[in-house]
Amino acid sequence: xxxxxxxxxxxxxxxxxxxxxxxxxxxxxxxxxxxxxxxxxxxxxxxxxxxxxxxxxxxxxxxxxxxxxxxxxxxxxxxxxxxxxxxxxxxxxxxxxxxxxxxxxxxxxxxxxxxxxxxxxxxxxxxxxxxxxxxxxxxxxxxxxxxxxxxxxxxxxxxxxxxxxxxxxxxxxxxxxxxxxxxxxxxxxxxxxxxxxxxxxxxxxxxxxxxxxxxxxxxxxxxxxxxxxxxxxxxxxxxxxxxxxxxxxxxxxxxxxxxxxxxxxxxxxxxxxxxxxxxxxxxxxxxxxxxxxxxxxxxxxxxxxxxxxxxxxxxxxxxxxxxxxxxxxxxxxxxxxxxxxxxxxxxxxxxxxxxxxxxxxxxxxxxxxxxxxxxxxxxxxxxxxxxxxxxxxxxxxxxxxxxxxxxxxxxxxxxxxxxxxxxxxxxxxxxxxxxxxxxxxxxxxxxxxxxxxxxxxxxxxxxxxxxxxxxxxxxxxxxxxxxxxxxxxxxxxxxxxxxxxxxxxxxxxxxxxxxxxxxxxxxxxxxxxxxxxxxxxxxxxxxxxxxxxxxxxxxxxxxxxxxxxxxxxxxxxxxxxxxxxxxxxxxxxxxxxxxxxxxxxxxxxxxxxxxxxxxxxxxxxxxxxxxxxxxxxxxxxxxxxxxxxxxxxxxxxxxxxxxxxxxxxxxxxxxxxxxxxxxxxxxxxxxxxxxxxxxxxxxx
Amino acid sequence: xxxxxxxxxxxxxxxxxxxxxxxxxxxxxxxxxxxxxxxxxxxxxxxxxxxxxxxxxxxxxxxxxxxxxxxxxxxxxxxxxxxxxxxxxxxxxxxxxxxxxxxxxxxxxxxxxxxxxxxxxx
Numbered sequence: 001x002x003x004x005x006x007x008x009x010x011x012x013x014x015x016x017x018x019x020x021x022x023x024x025x026x027x028x029x030x031x032x033x034x035x036x037x038x039x040x041x042x043x044x045x046x047x048x049x050x051x052x053x054x055x056x057x058x059x060x061x062x063x064x065x066x067x068x069x070x071x072x073x074x075x076x077x078x079x080x081x082x083x084x085x086x087x088x089x090x091x092x093x094x095x096x097x098x099x100x101x102x103x104x105x106x107x108x109x110x111x112x113x114x115x116x117x118x119x120x121x122x123x124x125x126x127x128x129x130x131x132x133x134x135x136x137x138x139x140x141x142x143x144x145x146x147x148x149x150x151x152x153x154x155x156x157x158x159x160x161x162x163x164x165x166x167x168x169x170x171x172x173x174x175x176x177x178x179x180x181x182x183x184x185x186x187x188x189x190x191x192x193x194x195x196x197x198x199x200x201x202x203x204x205x206x207x208x209x210x211x212x213x214x215x216x217x218x219x220x221x222x223x224x225x226x227x228x229x230x231x232x233x234x235x236x237x238x239x240x241x242x243x244x245x246x247x248x249x250x251x252x253x254x255x256x257x258x259x260x261x262x263x264x265x266x267x268x269x270x271x272x273x274x275x276x277x278x279x280x281x282x283x284x285x286x287x288x289x290x291x292x293x294x295x296x297x298x299x300x301x302x303x304x305x306x307x308x309x310x311x312x313x314x315x316x317x318x319x320x321x322x323x324x325x326x327x328x329x330x331x332x333x334x335x336x337x338x339x340x341x342x343x344x345x346x347x348x349x350x351x352x353x354x355x356x357x358x359x360x361x362x363x364x365x366x367x368x369x370x371x372x373x374x375x376x377x378x379x380x381x382x383x384x385x386x387x388x389x390x391x392x393x394x395x396x397x398x399x400x401x402x403x404x405x406x407x408x409x410x411x412x413x414x415x416x417x418x419x420x421x422x423x424x425x426x427x428x429x430x431x432x433x434x435x436x437x438x439x440x441x442x443x444x445x446x447x448x449x450x451x452x453x454x455x456x457x458x459x460x461x462x463x464x465x466x467x468x469x470x471x472x473x474x475x476x477x478x479x480x481x482x483x484x485x486x487x488x489x490x491x492x493x494x495x496x497x498x499x500x501x502x503x504x505x506x507x508x509x510x511x512x513x514x515x516x517x518x519x520x521x522x523x524x525x526x527x528x529x530x531x532x533x534x535x536x537x538x539x540x541x542x543x544x545x546x547x548x549x550x551x552x553x554x555x556x557x558x559x560x561x562x563x564x565x566x567x568x569x570x571x572x573x574x575x576x577x578x579x580x581x582x583x584x585x586x587x588x589x590x591x592x593x594x595x596x597x598x599x600x601x602x603x604x605x606x607x608x609x610x611x612x613x614x615x616x617x618x619x620x621x622x623x624x625x626x627x628x629x630x631x632x633x634x635x636x637x638x639x640x641x642x643x644x645x646x647x648x649x650x651x652x653x654x655x656x657x658x659x660x661x662x663x664x665x666x667x668x669x670x671x672x673x674x675x676x677x678x679x680x681x682x683x684x685x686x687x688x689x690x691x692x693x694x695x696x697x698x699x700x
Numbered sequence: 701x702x703x704x705x706x707x708x709x710x711x712x713x714x715x716x717x718x719x720x721x722x723x724x725x726x727x728x729x730x731x732x733x734x735x736x737x738x739x740x741x742x743x744x745x746x747x748x749x750x751x752x753x754x755x756x757x758x759x760x761x762x763x764x765x766x767x768x769x770x771x772x773x774x775x776x777x778x779x780x781x782x783x784x785x786x787x788x789x790x791x792x793x794x795x796x797x798x799x800x801x802x803x804x805x806x807x808x809x810x811x812x813x814x815x816x817x818x819x820x821x822x
Contacts (some may be wrong), residue, residue: 239801
C-alpha cells in the first residue's frame, strides 16, 4: 500500500469520527433547540466536523463531497455567527444533510462516483437557508487601506519570450518584520527570477542616538531583468502585500511615467501603518476570542491498527488457549503434584494467557454509539415515510461490544426499528384516541447483563394484536386451529418463517424479510431474541448477545457420558439436590425446591436424546441458569469435570443451527465438545409445552 | 541542517498529508492537533517554521499566532496559515494577527515547500 492510500484510509477513518461528532452535536442541538442557551460550543464542533471533512475531501479531489460539505458548512457558519436562527426546520435539514454526507462519504470510500448520489434538492435547501438573509451574510470585502501600486501592462507591449527590465521600489513596515517576514528572503527570490541588482537608500537613517529600534528608515530599489512577467514578480510579494509600500514598473514606464518617488512611498508606508495597526485593546479581544473556547481534556493517546492484524492475533490467542488446555492435560496425565514448580508455572501461564485474551477482546470491542446513531437515522427516515411522529431515544450508548457483533446487528436492528415505526407506533389520530401523546417513542438501549450484552428496542405503540396474530397463524396453517397458546407463545409466532401480519406490503418493513430472518441472524451470533408486548402499551424486542465470538469461560460437564460445555456466564449457582427437594409435577415435569422456590428441572441427557428417561436427579448436579424470561431453570448434569476457557468453533456453517447447541470446542485431549445454549436447551425440552409443537413446525 | 517544521491541524488527514509532503522534502516534521497542543509543542522543540490551521478546537489558528507573537520564546518565527479557498477576509485577519504567509487548502506540495523555503531563515 502506498503512503497516499494510507492517508486516504486515514481520511475515511477520520470521517467516521467526524460524522459521529457531527451526529452527536446535532443531537445535542436538537435537544436544546428551544432553550435560550443554544450551545455555541456545540455549534462550533458541528461546524468543525463538516469543515474537516471538506478539507480532507478536497485533498482527494472528491468533488461532490466537497461541494455538499461546502453548502452544509456555509449554513453552519451562519448559525455559528448567529446570522441564522436555529429553527426546528433548520435542524431537521441539518440532520438530513448529515445523513446525506454520511452517504457521500460511504460512496467515496467504496470508490464510487458520487455525482449521481448528490442530492441537488437538499443542497438547494441548505443554500436557501443561507440566502434568507444573505444581505448580512456576505459583508462587502474589507478595504485594507492600501492600494498596491502595481501598474498593469498591456500584452501587446509585453511578450513572454523577451526579457524585460523592471524597477521595483520597496519600503518595509515594522509589521512586516513582526510577522516573521524578512526583505532578504524576498530579494533572494527576486534574484532567482533573473538578472538582479539592488541599491539601498540609507539617506534618511538618523544619527545613532536618535535611532529608534522599531522605526524603518531604509528604502530599497531593485533592478530586475527577467523573462518572467509582472504577476510572477508580484507573487514574490504575496505575503507582504499590505505590509510594505511597493511599486513594480517596467523600465520604459518607469522612465516615462511620473512614477511615485521613494519618499512618497515611504509616506504611504507610514499612512499604511496608522489606521490599520491593531490597537492593544483589539488585540486583547481577539486573543480572548481565540483562546476562550472551553479547554477540554486531551483525548487519550491511541494508535490505529489494521483489523486483519487484530483478528489474526485473536486467532492466535484462540490457538494458545487450546494449546494451554493440551499442556494442562499432559501435566495432569504425568501426575505431577499440585505443589510442583511446573504446575505453579502453568498456573501463571494460564493467568497471563487470560490477560492477553481479555485485552485482545477489549481491542476488538467498540461502543455501540455509531450503530445507535445509524438506527436513529433509520427511525427518522421511517417515520417520515410513514407520516408518523416518532421520538427516538437511546440508552447505554457507551456499551462496548465486539465489532463483528456490531456489524451484524445492523440488518436485524434496522428491520426491528422499521417494524416498530410501521406496525408498532400508531398514527397520531389513533394515539390521540387512546389518550397517548401524538409523538410516539422508540427506545433503543444497550447494557451488559451477566456477561452478555442486552440490546432492546421498545416502542410505546399498540402492542402485538394477539387475536390477529393467532388468526393469521391458523389461516396460514402454521398452527392447528384448536391450539391453546399462552400470550408469550402467541408472540413467538411472529418468528415463524413466512409469517407477516402486514395487510399491505409497505415501503418500510414489508420487504419479504420476516422476523424469522432477524432471529436466525441473531442466533448466528450466539444470541437470542425475545419479544414481549402489552396490549395498548407497547412492544419490546430484546437481543441477548455474547460479548465475544472467540472464547468463553465454560463449565465442562458430563451429560450422560458425553462431555459438554455450559457457558459460565449463564450459570447462577450449582448444587447437588437432596432427594426430598425434588418433586414431580405432572407426568415428567420435575421441579426442585430451592429456598422455598420451585424451579423446573431439565435433564440435559434426556433433552439431547442421550437417554429416554430422566436420570436419577438426586445423584446428579443441578446448574441453575438464568433465562431471558427472568425465570431460572435447573439443568441436571451427571457431573462437573472442570471449569476452563474454551475456544468457540461455529458448527453452523457445516451443520446448520441445532436447537440448544451454541457451538463446539476442542478440549485439551483433542476431543470435540458441544457448547450448550442454556436458554434454548430449556425451550427444547420444556415438557408437554406448546413450544415443542412450535419448534416442530419451525423445523419443517 | 534540515529545517524543522511544526504543523498544527486538528484533522488527522491533513496532518498526515503535511507530514508526508514535508518529510519527502527533507524537513523534520512535528505535528500537533490543536492550538494549545501546538503552542506547548513549540516550547519544547526548536522549530524553524510553524504551519497552522485556523479552525481548531481549544485554540484556533489566530490564537496560535497571537500567542506566539506575544510570547518571548520565538516571537518572530515564520508562521504559515493553512486557509480554505473562500477566505479572503481570513487572510487579512491572519496577517493582522501576525501570520507570515498563507497556503490555500487543498495545498499543492510544491507550492507549500516553496513557501516554506521562502519564509524560512536559512
